[in-house]
Amino acid sequence: MKMRNIAVGVTGLNNIDSPGPGIPVIRALRESSHFNVRIIGLSYESLEPGIYMHELVDKVYQLPLPTAGITLLKERLHYIHNREQIDVIIPNFDAELHNFIRIGPWLKETLGIATFLPSPDSFEERQKSELNKFGEKYGVKVPASYMISQVTELKKLEEEIDYPMMIKGRYYDAYIASSIEQATSFFYKIVAKWGYPVIVQEFISGTEVNVTALGDGEGRCIGAVPMRKLYITDKGKAWSGISLEDDQLMQIAHTIIEKSRWRGGCELEFIKTKKEEYYLLEMNPRFPAWVYLANGCGQNHVEALVKMAMGEEVKPFTRYKSGKMFIRYSFDMIVDISEFEQISTTGEMTH
């Protein structure tokens, strides 16, 4: 089969201890049997390791931070596109997705760059703060969640939920509190870092199981692979994991993707209780950093996403291998200061 040449822009090159999905996404694309890819890395900081991985990334451009807004982002992407003729962009950071969803139509119509992202409504309805409604709408068990903005509300919540309870930031961070004193301390900690509101959630005891999945936006789940973390870092990230064979979990994942008409990659995080009930904790609106495991199990979700972004017909995957493990490792690259200088001063890196 003749391979098609395409250029793909990828963010999330921070392959660190709390890794972004960029490098796994690129590795999946490099293994495509359909596309010959030229990778345009899109970075935010000069020390994102992916910037220096010449064998994986062909050229790198820095982007303005998401907080700079969409006008600057559009200008920058216009500039990059004039040089690289990008076909598809895969954004991989939670914080940038909102902007990319907003400029999606502009990217397509003005620059001819395809994306494959959820609709603004789909993106919003799975926010952590909307979890109760989300669970009710799609018939999925979720832990009872309450949004609070005052520390005094914690005391009132003691009547609704027992200790331990989860104290969570709106976007990141989660702590287990076993007393009102701990809950209060975590409340202030989260407010200082992430602002209001704070989410107080029922603690569900069990095993965490996650699913990496891909939806076509028309109500089909194109692929899904479940995984259990085997080794967790102090930041709660999976350093090792194994693919599972769990029909009930797969059925729930398919239902969520199909009913919500999810478009693009996502990660579903569940707790499985001893009674074999599944509670959805979070739905992350992009591929997880462990998405490369799906390749190892026989499903190249990233290639399928690019095909759909380019308007090609994709058939859903029907099988995957369980018992496949991923094990991360750390690796030191030796980089000349001139490369660091290049990305730091010009915002570009040519390999």
Add this chain to the structure above:
Amino acid sequence: MNIRKNIAISENGFIFNPLTGDSFTVNETGLFILRRLKEGESHETIMKALQDEFELDANSAEIDLNDFLSMLKSYQLTEYEDA
């Protein structure tokens, strides 16, 4: 008590439960029991086979088998049963 159908048991006693992702190693006796459970043999038949194979009296065979079965249950290697 039925062993989960998709449990993988290797020849050298490595057990993989694809439902939970857990893996275990068992000794010769454990492997002897697990293989028979997977083939659907009854506890009575397995107990008798244990006695014959390892020259055990009925009481010791029963205690050892029940111990092992409760361990299998605690590691979710058996089909889920409502308490």
